[in-house]
Amino acid sequence: MTIAKRKERQKEELKGKILQAAKELFMERGIEATSIRTIAERIEYSPTTIYLYFKDKDDVFRALHHEGFILLNQYFRPLENVSDPFERLKAVARAYINFAIENGEFYDLMFIIRSPLDSITKSEEDWVEGKRSFGFLINTMSACIEKGYFKGMDPELLAFTCWSMVHGVCSLEIRNRCSVISEMNQNDLAHKAVNIFIEMLERMHPSVK
Template identity: 45%
Template sequence: MAIVDRKLREKAEMRSRILESAKALFAEDGFQNVSIRKIAEKIEYSPATIYLYFQDKDAILFALHNEGFRDLFTRQKHQAKIADPVARLRGLLEGYLEFALQEPEYYDLMFMLFTPLPKIIKTAEWRYGRRAYRMLVKTVAECQAKGHMMNTSTDAAALGLWGAVHGIASLLIRQRASMLPADKQADIAREATLMLENHLLPFPADAGLHS
C-alpha cells in the first residue's frame, strides 16, 4: 500500500501548499483582495484545482483560522504549567498579547473577520477555541478562590480580562491607535496590559500599589 500512502501524502502536500500561499497573500493584501485566481497562479495550478482541496474560499480561511487557534493553544500549554494561578493568568494574558503582536495576520483572521463566520464556528470543529476559553475560565476561578476579583461572576471576570487584552490588540492591528507613534505602539500595549494586571491581579507584594 505504499502507493496509496504516497497519494495521501501528495494530497496533504498540495493542501498545505495552498494554505501557505493563501496565508502569505492574505497577509500582504487582506482576505478580500486575494482572489482564488491569484492563489492558483502562485501555486502554478489552475483555479479549478483549488476546489478539489477546499470547498470554497471561506474554507481556506477557516483552515487558517484553525491553524491559528492551534498555535495559540500550543503557546498556552506552556503557561498552563505555572502553579500559582495568579502568575499563570498573567502569563496567559501576556502570551495572548504577544501572539497578537507577533502573528497579526493570524490574529486578524481569527478574531476580526466577518459576521458570516459564526455559522462555521458552530458546525465545524471549533475545538481549540473552546479549549483555550475553558483554560482561561478555570484559571480565573482559581484566582477568585484566592481572593481576586471577588465581587464579579467568573464569566464576567473572564470576559473582562480576555476582552481587555483582545481590545488592546485589536486597536493596534486595525490601526485605530494611529494617534500613537507607530514604533511605540507595542510597548504602550504591553504597559497597558501590565496596568490591568497590576490592578486586577496584584501579586502579594503589590498589594499596596492600587489606584
C-alpha cells in the first residue's frame, strides 16, 4: 500500500508545482499574462494536464487567493501583541497598506479582480482565512469600543468603514488613479492619506473632544 501513497504524494507534488508556477508567473508578469498555457509551459506539461488537478482557471487562482490571505494574516499576526486596541487598530491599517504595496498582484487578486471570487463566497471552506483577516479587524474594533472609543457605534460597520478607506487608497494606487494628485504629494501617498484618516479616528475619541 506504500506504492499508492507514493502516487498520492506525486499527485500532490504536481498540484503544488502547478500552483508554484502560477504564483511565480502572476507575481512576475501579472495575472493578465498568466494563462493556463504559460503555466503549463513553465512546468513542461501539456495545458490540459492542469485540468486534471484544477477544475478551471478560476480554481487555480482561487488557490492563490487563499495563499494571499494566509500571507496577509502573517502581516497581522505580530500585531496581536499590541495590547492597546487603538494602537493595534492603527497598526492594522499600516500593515494592510504595507501588504498591498509589497504584494500588489496578490492584493489585486484578493480585493479588486472580479473573476475568482464569485465561486469563493459559495465554496466557503477556503474562505476561512479571509474571515480570519476581517475577524481580526472586527475584534480590534470591538476592543476599542469596549475601552471607550467610538462610543455607541456598531463595531462591524465601523470596521467596514475603516477597511473601505484603506482599501480605497490601496486600490487607487494599484490601479493607477493617483496621477490627478500633484507630484509633491505622490510620494508615500497611501501612508499620508491613512495618517489623515487615523487622525480623524483619534479625534473621535472622547478624551480629545
